[in-house]
Amino acid sequence: MLGIIGKNIRHRPFRNGILILAFAFIAASIFSGQYLLHGASESIEIGVSRMGADLIVVPERYRMEAMNIILRGEPSTFFFDASVMDQVALVEGVEKVAPNLYIASLDASCCDVPVQLIAIEPERDFTLKPWLAQSQNRPLEKDDIIVGSRIVGDIGTPLQFYGHTFNIAQRMEPAGMGVDCSIFMNFDDAFVMADESPEKAVQALLLPEEKVSAVLVKVKDVRETETVAARIEASVPKVRVLTPSNLLGRISSQLTSTTNFLDLAAFFATLISLPLIALVSIMAANERRREIGVLRALGATRGIIFRLILGESVIIAVIGAVIGVVFSWCVLILFQNYISVVVQIPLIMPNLTTLAWAAGTTLALTIGIGGIAALYPAIHYSRMEPYDAMRSGDL
Amino acid sequence: MIEARGLMKIYRNGQEEIHPLDGIDFTCEKGEFVLVTGRSGSGKTTFLNVLGGLTLPTAGSVKIAGRDLLALTDHERCVLRSEMMGFVFQFPGLMAPLTVIENVLLPATLMGKVKKEVEAREILDQLGLLPKVDAYPNQLSGGELKRTAIARCLINNPSLIFADEPTADLDSRTEREVMELFHGLHEKGTTIVMITHTPELSSFATRVLVMDEGKLVESSH
Numbered sequence: 209m210l211g212i213i214g215k216n217i218r219h220r221p222f223r224n225g226i227l228i229l230a231f232a233f234i235a236a237s238i239f240s241g242q243y244l245l246h247g248a249s250e251s252i253e254i255g256v257s258r259m260g261a262d263l264i265v266v267p268e269r270y271r272m273e274a275m276n277i278i279l280r281g282e283p284s285t286f287f288f289d290a291s292v293m294d295q296v297a298l299v300e301g302v303e304k305v306a307p308n309l310y311i312a313s314l315d316a317s318c319c320d321v322p323v324q325l326i327a328i329e330p331e332r333d334f335t336l337k338p339w340l341a342q343s344q345n346r347p348l349e350k351d352d353i354i355v356g357s358r359i360v361g362d363i364g365t366p367l368q369f370y371g372h373t374f375n376i377a378q379r380m381e382p383a384g385m386g387v388d389c390s391i392f393m394n395f396d397d398a399f400v401m402a403d404e405s406p407e408k409a410v411q412a413l414l415l416p417e418e419k420v421s422a423v424l425v426k427v428k429d430v431r432e433t434e435t436v437a438a439r440i441e442a443s444v445p446k447v448r449v450l451t452p453s454n455l456l457g458r459i460s461s462q463l464t465s466t467t468n469f470l471d472l473a474a475f476f477a478t479l480i481s482l483p484l485i486a487l488v489s490i491m492a493a494n495e496r497r498r499e500i501g502v503l504r505a506l507g508a509t510r511g512i513i514f515r516l517i518l519g520e521s522v523i524i525a526v527i528g529a530v531i532g533v534v535f536s537w538c539v540l541i542l543f544q545n546y547i548s549v550v551v552q553i554p555l556i557m558p559n560l561t562t563l564a565w566a567a568g569t570t571l572a573l574t575i576g577i578g579g580i581a582a583l584y585p586a587i588h589y590s591r592m593e594p595y596d597a598m599r600s601g602d603l
Numbered sequence: 604m605i606e607a608r609g610l611m612k613i614y615r616n617g618q619e620e621i622h623p624l625d626g627i628d629f630t631c632e633k634g635e636f637v638l639v640t641g642r643s644g645s646g647k648t649t650f651l652n653v654l655g656g657l658t659l660p661t662a663g664s665v666k667i668a669g670r671d672l673l674a675l676t677d678h679e680r681c682v683l684r685s686e687m688m689g690f691v692f693q694f695p696g697l698m699a700p701l702t703v704i705e706n707v708l709l710p711a712t713l714m715g716k717v718k719k720e721v722e723a724r725e726i727l728d729q730l731g732l733l734p735k736v737d738a739y740p741n742q743l744s745g746g747e748l749k750r751t752a753i754a755r756c757l758i759n760n761p762s763l764i765f766a767d768e769p770t771a772d773l774d775s776r777t778e779r780e781v782m783e784l785f786h787g788l789h790e791k792g793t794t795i796v797m798i799t800h801t802p803e804l805s806s807f808a809t810r811v812l813v814m815d816e817g818k819l820v821e822s823s824h
Contacts (some may be wrong), residue, residue: 219700505686
């Protein structure tokens with residue numbers, strides 16, 4: 209039976225090729241939606257769990273820029289007074305604090321676009337450790353930098369920023385968030401780089417003394433994170449506090465609109481394709497009425513005819529679904545970073561179990577669509593009397 | 604072998620009623636070779652298809668080997684056709700994507716039976732089609748198509764064959780070959796009911812019936 213179905217499909221390559229493409233389009237829409245949804249969700253999950261800091265205090269006017277640095281690594285430079293760190297440390301519920309200095313790089317050999325340089329105080333910082341690959345976890349030395357997963361260069365590779373040469377000392381694991389495009393360095397090295405920049409760089413870097421860009425906060429009791437955030441905003445003037453829920457909320461709204469768009473695309477692809485596929489199936493069965501009649505005369509039961517018509521549509525749907533899933537998977541992997549920038553959501557490849565589930569769901573849905581499209585002709589023509597089918601309308 | 608009583612078949616074409624079969628009684632003993640002739644539109648093809656259970660009569664009954672076709676389910680009729688009957692139609696009715704041998708094996712394939720490739724090759728050899736076993740229908744001549752359809756009809760070794768103008772569109776030599784093949788089958792005991800427009804073929808038959816306007820009007824031995 210499968211052999212006959214296969215030969216029937218191959219016998220009409222143009223029509224069945226178009227049908228396969230239609231199914232591939234539907235499958236690609238469904239699979240892409242699932243990939244983005246799961247990829248972004250996993251990225252956020254990993255990102256937030258690895259944020260290290262429970263809260264991030266930033267200048268009031270730069271809340272959005274700070275979010276964009278954390279979520280997408282969009283470079284930005286801003287400061288507030290370093291005394292804010294002492295004020296925050298005194299707030300009830302705060303366990304420890306650490307400063308960050310955000311510096312947008314100029315063009316660098318590692319990267320196509322400017323990256324975010326982040327100066328840290330290694331002895332006070334408590335945020336980076338979870339991001340580092342285990343084997344690379346060693347103290348930062350002078351001019352050492354820690355690079356995000358999307359920064360090009362092996363360990364030991366020299367990279368220049370503002371004319372100052374750094375060495376890649378450690379590399380972080382991918383997170384799908386802004387940290388993947390960020391480079392971490394010592395505060396002291398950042399100030400040396402700034403001091404040298406008027407002579408060595410095409411553009412001087414001005415780093416004011418006693419300024420920081422953000423204060424990372426670890427709270428004593430994580431259940432009180434939101435309360436502590438409110439206390440900081442109430443007691444320290446002109447600052448905003450970023451919490452994991454802030455970040456999640458911002459991503460969720462972008463993710464929702466993106467997945468809504470993809471769901472809508474899949475829905476309309478199905479809505480348009482389903483009647484077309486059904487129509488083609490009816491036409492295909494109709495032009496084979498005589499053949500169906502002959503098969504019935506040769507002893508084929510109604511069930512066999514039903515399975516032949518339905519089976520052909522389902523196999524075409526399976527081929528289309530596999531092509532759609534593989535094609536969209538390749539495109540998503542190849543253009544993951546670009547897609548992440550365009551749709552403005554953090555994105556990593558979902559784990560294999562999730563991917564297998566998404567591919568399976570896509571396959572099942574596409575097969576379902578193929579089955580529904582062929583259901584009417586399968587029922588109609590399998591119920592015809594052999595002689596009626598063979599007469600093809602003649603008396 | 605075949606017993607038909609009061610066969611009626613009525614088609615409606617708008618207001619008009621068409622009676623391709625108008626009260627036919629027919630009996631065919633096992634091993635008979637019956638030729639049915641008559642003008643075009645006299646109801647011969649409908650008659651043959653009703654006898655084969657390919658369409659049900661509006662009224663009347665058909666018994667094949669004692670089994671009432673109308674009392675059987677569609678599935679039972681399919682099994683009966685597959686096990687007992689062979690059909691050769693006016694048109695070859697071969698599946699274009701299948702090769703000659705695949706077409707011949709189709710009745711067995713459909714029923715999930717063990718493939719009778721050796722038997723198929725023997726039949727094709729008898730019909731002079733062995734060099735064409737791997738050819739596709741669009742690579743065959745009209746005569747080759749007809750002979751392939753006959754080979755397909757024979758693969759399940761039917762005891763009853765319904766043939767609707769199997770020699771139509773064939774040259775006289777191929778026509779003779781095809782009729783000799785049917786004659787051979789008849790001699791081995793196969794019951795044959797055949798429709799033809801060629802009166803000269805009556806020499807092969809044990810009985811000749813003439814149909815006119817849905818009735819059997821003449822019978823000769």
